């Protein structure tokens with residue numbers, strides 16, 4: 001017989017609105033798992049949501065075909081911004097398949113190598129900025145990594161230079177995107193009828209949305225007026241064809257995907273870089289090991305794309321950072337069955353109804369003691385070295401989501417982050433401005449550390 005799923009009692013109409021703070025949902029959902037266990041239920045926005053946190057249950061929902069991504073919550077709200085984009089598309093939406101099949105080759109690790117010059121360009125700007133500050137200037141790490149990842153994704157996906165390192169003024173397109181993301185997140189947890197009454201905020205949301213769409217449309221018009229031989233993402237979107245249907249992306253699909261890449265591709269990678277820097281500066285042994293590896297693989301030579309694959313400890317540090325502090329803290333799967341009355345069970349005992357959504361809490365999954373042992377809270381890159389990485393049980397490590405809806409930008413993000421860290425550690429020595437610093441998390445679209453400051457000093461071989 002199916003057992004009822006535990007969970008805090010929902011209030012009439014408001015549901016469990018008081019149990020989850022929209023700005024700290026990952027933290028709150030993790031904490032609720034400590035009280036209710038690896039599966040529990042909440043009523044959010046008028047819908048029942050099942051939350052799972054253990055590898056056993058995550059493995060089940062990520063392996064069974066009847067559980068798949070369906071836009072709900074934040075992703076559903078994002079459909080107001082980019083309904084034709086990969087991230088927020090319905091599973092059976094034709095435009096998802098066309099864009100996915102057309103763009104997958106460009107996002108593959110081999111093609112991503114073509115974007116190395118653009119990534120080197122933006123990373124070098126960051127290096128120069130930090131080197132020129134001098135050893136006594138406090139550096140706001142999170143802000144600068146956010147500049148880096150925004151400039152990189154805009155250069156690679158929109159052929160546009162934001163030049164964020166050269167100005168303190170935030171460009172209107174960036175302001176619009178930040179505004180859209182903030183409001184989208186707020187709407188996720190706010191009852192729809194309250195949102196409907198917030199006329200001023202809704203007007204601002206529409207203005208921001210128009211501005212960002214106009215920006216993307218201008219990029220397309222500009223590239224068409226000035227054709228280029230560059231084999232970048234803009235070229236793939238404008239000229240690529242779906243190998244299955246032979247169709248090309250429409251302008252609406254291109255615009256929505258450009259916006260999607262900006263949204264999905266900058267905060268996440270900035271979160272990864274900012275957490276990694278914080279973890280390395282609070283674990284000096286790992287810091288020294290990493291710098292020794294970079295010195296032995298690259299030395300004082302200019303970094304090339306071929307060096308990156310040999311930086312194995314750096315890769316392990318990236319994986320371990322993604323384990324402890326995954327920038328994308330939650331992802332949903334929904335039980336999809338054509339029969340609206342269908343029922344199934346999870347863990348052979350908990351009943352799930354057709355259409356019900358299950359939310360995976362990634363940081364909690366990455367701390368499942370059954371998988372990772374008693375030292376789950378410790379930063380130990382060694383556990384992610386290739387030989388150990390291969391032994392991680394299925395679906396125990398999910399920083400990039402699941403199945404065909406997993407992150408298309410994974411190789412992009414990993415190449416960008418590997419290059420940035422290698423370049424910075426090759427040339428600079430770092431220390432924390434506050435020696436007693438402890439990482440605290442700020443949730444936005446992605447998790448990042450709260451602002452923290454470091455000092456950077458050119459290494460002796462750099463003059």
Ligand code: HEM
Pocket residue numbers: 069075086087088100153260261264265266268269272326327328331332398399400401402404405406407408409410412413
């Ligand atoms: C999807 C994480 C970087 C583009 C996802 C998903 C996760 C994720 C968890 C699945 C979301 C879901 O199931 O709802 C990350 C992390 C990144 C990163 C941790 C960096 C460390 C990027 C970059 C890009 C990108 C750099 C683009 C340049 C996308 C897109 C999707 C996606 C388009 C939707 C794919 C689809 O549904 O077909 N990402 N991402 N991401 N990501 Fe990333």
